[in-house]
Amino acid sequence: MQAxxxxxxxxxxxxxxxxxxxxxxxxxxxxxxxxxxxxxxxxGRNHDPDYLAMNPNGRVPTLVDGDFVLWESNSIMRYxxxxxxxxxxxxxxxxxARAAVDRWLDWTLSTLQPVDRPVFWALVRTPVEKxxxxxxxxxxxAEAMQWRIVEDQLASRRFVEGDDxxxxxxxxxxxxxxxxxxxxxxxxxxxxLERWFAQFAERPGxxxxxxxxxx
Numbered sequence: 001m002q003a004x005x006x007x008x009x010x011x012x013x014x015x016x017x018x019x020x021x022x023x024x025x026x027x028x029x030x031x032x033x034x035x036x037x038x039x040x041x042x043x044g045r046n047h048d049p050d051y052l053a054m055n056p057n058g059r060v061p062t063l064v065d066g067d068f069v070l071w072e073s074n075s076i077m078r079y080x081x082x083x084x085x086x087x088x089x090x091x092x093x094x095x096x097a098r099a100a101v102d103r104w105l106d107w108t109l110s111t112l113q114p115v116d117r118p119v120f121w122a123l124v125r126t127p128v129e130k131x132x133x134x135x136x137x138x139x140x141x142a143e144a145m146q147w148r149i150v151e152d153q154l155a156s157r158r159f160v161e162g163d164d165x166x167x168x169x170x171x172x173x174x175x176x177x178x179x180x181x182x183x184x185x186x187x188x189x190x191x192x193l194e195r196w197f198a199q200f201a202e203r204p205g206x207x208x209x210x211x212x213x214x215x
Contacts, residue, residue: 008065009027009034010037010065011023011034011036011061012039014041018174018175018178020040021209022170022174024036025203025208026167026205029088029090030084032084074108077105077171078105078167089164089166090167092166101168105167108168116178120178122135124178147179147190148190150172150176159199160196165199176196177211178214180194
């Protein structure tokens with residue numbers, strides 16, 4: 001744990017938000033201390049004037065590091081590694097390697113999250129009696145098409161971008177937990193994805209923030 005981060009990092013956001021979970025996992029990988037403040041959904045606060053002054057999107061997470069404020073989960077992970085990682089391989093320094101990691105961070109939010117959300121909400125946050133299983137299966141098939149891209153990427157790699165675990169694995173891994181965790185739909189077998197997932201399932205940050213029951 002680094003002495004200069006003691007007590008100054010605050011994360012606003014509820015613990016069951018996948019985007020908050022990514023940031024908390026990253027903090028654990030870097031062994032950084034922080035304070036988390038509940039916000040969003042049942043906790044409210046994210047539409048209060050003081051919160052919107054920090055994050056005009058009104059979403060979570062928001063990072064406050066001393067007098068510095070940052071929102072968007074993947075940007076927060078990048079910042080944490082650059083500010084406190086001191087050469088950590090989770091965000092490589094070489095421009096090409098870093099760009100490859102950044103590509104997956106962007107893809108996760110632009111492409112994977114939109115197809116994950118309807119499946120997750122329908123099977124985790126919607127009462128059984130209100131679920132349209134035909135529609136949910138159609139959404140799951142669309143999500144599976146995107147996971148096929150990751151499956152093919154992992155056919156020749158230990159982690160998403162090579163031998164080292166990076167924040168791209170954190171971003172994708174948080175959503176993979178949701179994909180593997182939802183039940184009641186048909187899902188294709190992705191052996192490379194399963195092997196990759198098993199490699200980090202015992203990491204402390206994953207076990208603490210990602211593995212608990214979904215809600």
